[in-house]
Amino acid sequence: MTDPDNQFTQPVYHESDADRRHLEDKTVAVLGYGSQGHAHAQNLADSGVDVVVGLRENSSSRDAAEADGLRVETPVDAASDADVVSVLVPDTVQPEVFEAIEPELEAGDTLQLAHGFNVHYGQVEPPERVDVTMVAPKSPGHLVRRNYEAGQGTPALLAVYQNATGEARQEGLAYADAIGCARAGVVETTFREETETDLFGEQAVLCGGVAELTKAGYETLVDAGYSPEMAYFECLNELKLIVDLMYEDGLTAMWDSVSDTAEYGGLTRGEAVIDESVRENMEAVLEQVQNGEFAREWIAENQANRPAYRQRRNAEQNHEVEAVGERLRQLFAWADEETAQETQHEQEVSADD
């Protein structure tokens, strides 16, 4: 269905659609003080919402949260005090944290998440008495915080999984507004759609697809006798320049910015590389996401202490392109300094025991 007020296929909400009274006289517990947690907690507090941060007794994030002027309790105590419990600990530890806090969720409370994986795949089974919502900013937490402080917003997704009170959507929208996301736009989706598209995107296109495309291109050039330095520049370094153009203004702007030779060659040879067989592979990856096969594999992998994950991570770190890149990136020391500040902040807020 098309939203009557705009040209999007899903409802897109703005500040004028949000009513902060849905959070009035309520306490929001933010569990975790990492990338998303520190941003949600501080933005909510600055928006006048009563916030308590839930962290383990020995968590190294406690000092950071207290230094930011926030009240800190254990996750169980925070959830007990709260009407809305925003679970922003890593996805792999959410099931155990949920098990601990579930008894604190009273009828009419809200379980609020920023990713649908655990609920969609049944790793967290919320009781019927609570609302279950998702507000998922479409950016890392440091940008959610920085944009808020600059008076701007970060777009977010909003989904309702369970609506015990009948007001889950309005309360979720008030939450999205209080962390600044309604200033940009809040797109409605479902837990299923958010989870499956997120997994597919990171596997097939963003992380998995791009890393393999890069290595395949690099290896093709080096195997044909070209120098590793040239292969690195062509297949990895320049990726950022192309992606920035696509990010800013779309594919047309990217094609406009490159030479006509690059445009003609790319348009004709690109589809020879990413051909029908690649699309079939993508469909197979999507099917494993949809039928739960990937989720079961990843959950079992975590229960077994991640043997395959460690092995693959190690192999990737030892790929030749990494050694070549490390040497060549020293020629770009100025680029490091520009981003050093934000990276350092990211690490500070994510660092935990």
Ligand code: NAD
């Ligand atoms: P993170 O790894 O940056 O931070 C998690 C924090 O949880 C840690 O800093 C620590 O304070 C705390 N923590 C860890 N183990 C804990 C435990 N056992 N008990 C209590 N607290 C514990 O996590 P993140 O990237 O902010 O992800 C949080 C949620 O947000 C996830 O569901 C993720 O999918 C979602 N999300 C993340 C991003 C992103 O860009 N990082 C974007 C959108 C949604």
Ligand code: MG
């Ligand atoms: Mg409660």
